[in-house]
Amino acid sequence: DTEVTQTPKHLVMGMTNKKSLKCEQHMGHRAMYWYKQKAKKPPELMFVYSYEKLSINESVPSRFSPECPNSSLLNLHLHALQPEDSALYLCASSQAGNYGYTFGSGTRLTVV
Amino acid sequence: AQTVTQSQPEMSVQEAETVTLSCTYDTSESNYYLFWYKQPPSRQMILVIRQEAYKQQNATENRFSVNFQKAAKSFSLKISDSQLGDTAMYFCAFAGSNYKLTFGKGTLLTVNP
Numbered sequence: 001d002t003e004v005t006q007t008p009k010h011l012v013m014g015m016t017n018k019k020s021l022k023c024e025q026h027m028g029h030r031a032m033y034w035y036k037q038k039a040k041k042p043p044e045l046m047f048v049y050s051y052e053k054l055s056i057n058e059s060v061p062s063r064f065s066p067e068c069p070n071s072s073l074l075n076l077h078l079h080a081l082q083p084e085d086s087a088l089y090l091c092a093s094s095q096a097g098n099y100g101y102t103f104g105s106g107t108r109l110t111v112v
Numbered sequence: 113a114q115t116v117t118q119s120q121p122e123m124s125v126q127e128a129e130t131v132t133l134s135c136t137y138d139t140s141e142s143n144y145y146l147f148w149y150k151q152p153p154s155r156q157m158i159l160v161i162r163q164e165a166y167k168q169q170n171a172t173e174n175r176f177s178v179n180f181q182k183a184a185k186s187f188s189l190k191i192s193d194s195q196l197g198d199t200a201m202y203f204c205a206f207a208g209s210n211y212k213l214t215f216g217k218g219t220l221l222t223v224n225p
Contacts, residue, residue, distance in 0.1 A: 031211055042203055042215035043157070050211065088155060092213075100147065101213055103157035 002027060006091050006104035014112055015081060021107045023074040023091030032074040033101070034066060035090040043090055049074060081111045114139045114206050118216035125194045126224050132179075133189045133219050135204030144208045146180070146187045149215075152200040160202070163187065194223045 004025045013019050023032065031050050035043035048056035049068040063085075065077040074091055088108055092101040115138045125131035137146070148160040163171045163180050170178050175192045191198055204216040 033211075033213075040201075040218075042218055043213075045212055048211050056210070056212065090157060092157075094211075100145075100159050100162050101207075102159070103149075105154070105156045108155075 002102065004091055004093055004102050004104035006089075006107050008107060009105070010108045010110075012110045012112060013078065013081065015083070017081075018077070018079045020078065021076040021089055021091075021109075023076075023104055024072055025093045025102070026072055027093065027095075027102065028071075029093035029095050029102070030071060031094045032068065033092040033094075034074070034076055035092065037088040037090055037106070039087075047076075078109075081109075083111050085109065086111045114141075114144075114208060114212075114214045116204050116206050116214050116216035118204050118219050120219045121217070122220045122222070124222040124224055125191075127194055127196060129194055130190060130192045131194055131221065133191075133202055133204075133221065135187045135189070135216055137185050137187065137204070137206050139185070139206065139208060141208045144206060146178075147205040147207070147213075148176070148178070148187075148189045149203045149205060150198075150200045151203065151218075152197075157203075161189065191221075196223050196225060199223045 007022045034046040037043040046060045047066045052068045067075040088106045090106045091104040094101045117136045144165045146163045150158045150160050161173045177190045179188045201218045203218045206214045
């Protein structure tokens, strides 16, 4: 299995909703990442987990809450989002950070 | 902090021709990796080619090759025999010792029939 699987592919949520994005990989990668990508812009790093511990938080607002329950799974919990948080959210994984990152196909999030 | 610069927001090429996408970067690290990623409208970020900084030999993957000039901090991508399926946004990216993948702003490549 050489894929990173993200669910759901599309999500529409209201500003008072609570939802979660899920990311799963079975390649034995020990680093996992969340990126946010606005239209026609490069991905921006949000969080890095290394060996299931949060190693980098790029000053992301607390309405985004990451979780890494085990080495194969990464979640992003969403609460009280704003319309400007609408974007493509990409998950990625890597063996050691420097060997090439495998990306999922993303979750297209719309906040209404 | 590392920076990655792609100076060509958009490019176009005729099918079967060759095109080169430019990328420069800035870093104080001596060991790092450079990447080219392709993102078609389907939005999947696909690794095209990877170069390790300590390797002097330029990486190649089928129709894709790079010109890595470490002293000049330049990392250009050459696509030979362009195909319609090569139409996509291309991102140059840098990874150093802190696990962070830093992207350039991207170059939108259109292959015309």
